[in-house]
Amino acid sequence: MNTNTDTNTNTAQQTVAIFGAYGHTARFLIEEFHERGLGLSLGGRDPVRMTALAEAHPYARTHVATVDESASLDALVAGAALVVNAAGPFGDTTGPLIEAALRAGIHYIDITGEQPVTRHDFETYREPLAASGLLFLPALGFFGGLPDLLATAAMGDWAAADDITVAFALDSWHPTPGTRKAGARSAGKRVTVSGGRLVPFDYSQDLPTDWDFPAPVGKQPVHALGTADQITISRHLKSPEVRAFMNEAPLADLRDPHTPAPTAASDGGRSAQSWLIDVVVTRGAERRAVSAVGRDIYAVTAPVVAEAAVRILAGRTLPGGTGSGMRAPGEVFDAEDFLSSIADITWSRRPAGRPAMRRDSPTGSTPAHTVGETYAVPEAPSTSHARTGRTLISPSTGTSNDEPPSSGVKAPEQDVDVPALATVLSYVRQSASVTVPGSPHSAARGSAVKFISTT
Template sequence: MSTNSRRATGPAVAVVGATGHTGRFVVAELQRRGIAPIAIGRDAAALDANFHDQGIVCRRASVDDAASLDRALDGAWAVINCAGPFLDTAGAVVSAALRARIHYLDVTAEQPSARAVLDNYDAAARDAGVVVMPAMGFYGGFADLLVTAALGDWDSAEAIEIMIGLDSWHPTRGTRITGERNTARRLVVTGGQLAPLPLPAAEKHWEFGDPLGRQAVVELPFSEIILIARHVKTAELHTYLSRIALSDIRDPATPAPQPADATGRSPQRFVVDAVVKRAGESRRIAARGRDIYAFSAPLVCEVAERLLEGKFSSVGAHAPGAILDARDVLAALAFDHPAFEMMGA
């Protein structure tokens, strides 16, 4: 299979980091939706090994070579960046997307990367007439959509809590590398302002319901804090993660995820609860599904498809809940993916 640059037929979405664990899920999901993927990676042999005889356009490019990125994005209507650590890749890929005047999305869980993209590229994205949306994966955009849906007609909240329940967390190599690279102090919202996570981190128990039950959780914020704080006014915003998942990822002996079905999904189960409170009233929305890495693919591809169709309210650098119909996005995912279920929506 040739890795020379050639234009895809019909609407095409480029995937940077296509040969990685999440990138492969994203390429497959784009194909399932009838959107032509352009698989982009640093290694021509890896591109060939993963996408040989699939009829997928493959292009070699590096974030250290702007010209190669420009060639790789030729013919794309949007780009999904799956190549972490995003602290090292997001700036180069966003810049290339803006030069090409196409939409940009990524799946980072890294707060510093998401914050930098939102802060640094909003004006340029508006000038280019495109959307720049970081952190549109399981950690980040998913919780932002859940919180936005739970808020409903409320324009603010007094407190927001996000509870992420996992029955295990077998990290990919990319997750391991990102964890080593991302050493910044994590941020929460307290007193209405972004502030460093207080240490030691708060702990409590949470009833997730089926299939996880009651679990110990530890405060551990991801990129959803940056996204939600961007467009939701709240005095307190906190994220908690299952202690069992935290123990898994902190153990260097925990193996990478292993496929349990023909799609490549692992057996990992998740439940995410979003609780918003105001004036003595509480609203709760929850979702459950399987394999946080695999689930990031339909999530980011659903949003990418809406961007291609013009189903958003404003160009610029945004959190998904700020410019998309959050309830409609979540409902579409639940309808189209039987492994994903909404509760209390």
Template sequence: MENTIVVYGAYGHTGKFIVAELYRQGYGNLILSGRDLEKLTALLPFFPDSEIKVADINNPKSLDEAFKGAKIIINAAGPYLDTATPIIKSALRSGSHYIDLSAEQKPVLDIIDEFSEEAKNKEILIIPAAAFYGGLADILATQLTKEWGHTDEINVYIGLDSWHPTKGTRLTGYRNHYKRLTFKDNRLKELEPTPSKEWNFKEPIGCKEVVSLPLSEIITISNHLNVNSVNTYLSQNSLDDLRNNSTPEPKPTDEKNRSSQQFSLEVVALKGNEERRISAQGQDIYAVTAPLVVETVNRILSGKAASNGVKTLGEAFAAGDFLNSLQEDDIKITTVEKSYVK
């Protein structure tokens, strides 16, 4: 049981990608957990070496039983406004490291505020938002600004050719009624209305209208990088898809069960008259979370985390080494080290 990994929400859309990637990379002895016994049982033919354990966030005893002896708990069950706190409390009781995929800002802020000291004292690593939203931009920004002691501005541009949201994404949207925050003048502020603008994501996304839409990377980046302001922009077409109730869920199109949707995430950092850019391109924003999470698992188990406590991806690990470990079929990284602006 020394390196047992629990995936809570294993039967969810992204949870299944994570379980499959863990198996692909040679991890056995998984505990597949969640509230629905029937859905958990349906996974066993595909992952026969696993064990299933039913647990409910409203029943701390069931969580403790499911997580007993686990080295790492991966929480793939949103909305994280509901699931993060009870699962982290159980992780702290069981002495397990914790990873989640939160795109929501509020649970990431709550995790930092509520659990940092206890996790550090118990030598537990808690990594929220280790996903496409939150974690990927954070580790890209960390790598991009590694030689700068201070950065004036970090802008994150997220372009999707389309967004076919999962049921979990829609549920999170309905549940998340908190005001969105941006980071300006060295502090978090409520987002103010701003006009849209054009951004060229290059192929295959191309030029898109983008709008300001702060997600969890605002919190992850500003929590550990010395920066005056952080902004996140999302392509308007993908937001329109998300808001359209008739937009279908993602459908598998390849051997990895990825949908055909393409993404480009670009981070632009400014310091004085110097500009740096780094981008990540790939297929399926849900599927790409799996290699990010499993690489996080790899590094925790191999002792490559910088320290314990509540940490972001960029804060916990050597950013360049982490990015270099990712397969190009999952994420293609392109960097423009220096570009001078007027």
């Protein structure tokens, strides 16, 4: 929940539709949008659960809607200015919801963390939607959107980098049923960015290495991943290498079929899970690093999505930036200002530590896809990260009429045959835990950040 107190709440004519409105993450989205003063149109396929949702949220319109009935989706988005797709598996829902948004002439956001879906949607829709006059932001969540914004902030005034690496440290991971289902669907379909191309990623090639996270987390054994961030980042930031790593504790939780779903540790429904994202960008001998810390990877999606939505509706996109088509958030928003507006996230620049050990790029006869030209990121005016307050819709803001730049990464012309997914390395090192004091911005949530330490 965003706890800032901006009082500009004139949002009477703005409604956001949410599909998959009774899902785990959707509960946080409903709360966030309602607090920001936007109207809500809520939809889902289960009539019983939609009846319960209507009783819990009498201020919202509710609809039984399914991806198999376009008329039901049209009823859900009618009168809305933007639709948020929160229903997985997203391989089944993104296409019908994107088409519904196009029919209604409204903007679209989804919260998938599924890399194959994110890749498919960029490759399928980026060019066709470029002249739509509408914004489509896929994977705007903990995976995909948030690391993309951090990487954009880290790049600053660099037009290109040699390597962009995103490293995740989670103290635990209690996956939702949707996360488990998405993981099964993504098996064997993940890629990574190496040598300026999308190449197949196989977990059997992964070897444990270390990553120097910001103190006091410190050095952690990590494993390579194929994530949605590698798709969003490579679509507009120019780097031949885009890699992702995660520490071992959450991977062990995911491997264990008995790990329970997340449970609320506070009245707001957030779990006690804590996380850190570390992004390191290199160019020759130069290195830039940005890190962010917060709580509950599912709940933090809500303020990120809501902030993006209200900025789109208020016309608060980058001057001269890309205001139409399927985009990554770093293409559309001032990354530093955006990150600083989210009270649920504390982020900072830092002296970059040693990057993770490099591994040879995958080779072989499998065709790979070239990563194209990028959108130039404007230089950040300041390193201060004071909170700017949540964004709310204001009729006086106006809509930017700036022309978008030339298109970014082009969709590949042929698909990749990806080898079957191997089992993630099974061992987990015995380790002690160390508690990291919570940030001043999260004190109201009564949380401390706890990570696994091997030192």
